[in-house]
Amino acid sequence: MSEESAGEQRSPERARRLPRAVRERQILDAAVQVFSRHGYHSASMDEISDVAGVSKPMIYTYLGSKEDLFGQCIRREATRLLEAIQDGIKPDLPPDMQLWHGLRSFYRFVAEYRESWTVLHRQALTVGGSFATEITDMRTRAIELVAALVVSAGTRKGLGEQAEFSGAGLSAALVGAAESLADWALDHPDVSDGVLASWLMNLVWLGFNDLVEGEIWKPSTAE
């Protein structure tokens, strides 16, 4: 229950006197974990310090206020995600193959770092203020990236302004579909990233191709 003597180390896990960089990583890891479980507001610094195996003042001296801490989490995980996707993409491939590789990398990342994904997707928007806009901006960039692919594919097939016009909306829908499917995949770990990406490609890309080729769905009966 209590320490046996003064010289006894508390537990085999609790390492002591580590260099600052290591502690910072431990704290960030713990923070991501706790934030992903409870969200920003319900997460307490006490729990984070507990999980990190460190006392609360350490967090403040190393990483600043709760808001600072959250910001660092968001930025670290966002960078990880973007790099993971970037690494998967081969820029000289045709648009559909780029999208395909990007999606696969995305689903691989989500499966491997589900807490990162949860923090970015669910929790970051609830803080309001600068983080919300930061995340929204990042998401907007993702949408624009996809839109560029879509429009490029569209113009390549001879579709001009119309592709640009509805491209933004379609890309927003695509990104939303991808995110939603990611959440779904969290509950179905047996479905591989290749299958997930294929589903989306078949849904969206085929639909988009039809659209480009002039085949169009419209309400069948009068209004």
Add this chain to the structure above:
Amino acid sequence: MSEESAGEQRSPERARRLPRAVRERQILDAAVQVFSRHGYHSASMDEISDVAGVSKPMIYTYLGSKEDLFGQCIRREATRLLEAIQDGIKPDLPPDMQLWHGLRSFYRFVAEYRESWTVLHRQALTVGGSFATEITDMRTRAIELVAALVVSAGTRKGLGEQAEFSGAGLSAALVGAAESLADWALDHPDVSDGVLASWLMNLVWLGFNDLVEGEIWKPSTAE
């Protein structure tokens, strides 16, 4: 600045001595507004009472604790949304037309009651506990509903088990796309609900049709 005399009414807006039912509506309206702006945790009962033009104890006597209040908001808005969609659907139409009408109603609702949508979509998940599961369940029902349409359309065209298998994932993607497009539409109020619904139908339904008919996208170059 201050009231002029004892008998003076505070402001022309501040109505006094209204029946309970009216006050309850005012409070719920205010609560939805405040919750949609700040989220559950950052919203304070003081602000809600302020917006409602009522003192805090009234909220507690009429509608209970903060959690109770939030629950009532969620349930009221969810009911509204579901009824709006239900009203738009004609059950004897073919699957694609049902989906089309459902989508249009959905986008009409989101445009008209954007705060309701925000609370349901963004904030409700951040509370954790019973509300999160409640919302998730509702969303799951929506997905299943869509899945039923998709599978029905698939089997109608002669596709059997395969439609059922991937139907769940595809429906999750579709619902996510619809939600994401709803968010996008909030920033583009000039795009009508018909156009939004058409985009989704063209993306998803055409893609799905292709899939059913055996046309399939797959990676072009070796892996």
Add this chain to the structure above:
DNA sequence: AACTAAGCCTACTCGCCAGTAGGTAAGCGG
């Protein structure tokens, strides 16, 4: 007029949690 009850308020308590003050222990250079 007298009584009742419904509507409504001001002004408090109390717990939780972000943030801090001030101290101990361990490595290290002299």
Add this chain to the structure above:
DNA sequence: CCGCTTACCTACTGGCGAGTAGGCTTAGTT
């Protein structure tokens, strides 16, 4: 062995916000 720094802790404060005690006022009823 003596200071000096870096790593790290326990134990507090202060404020914010959920929830409440208790009372005042006016509409309606007898």
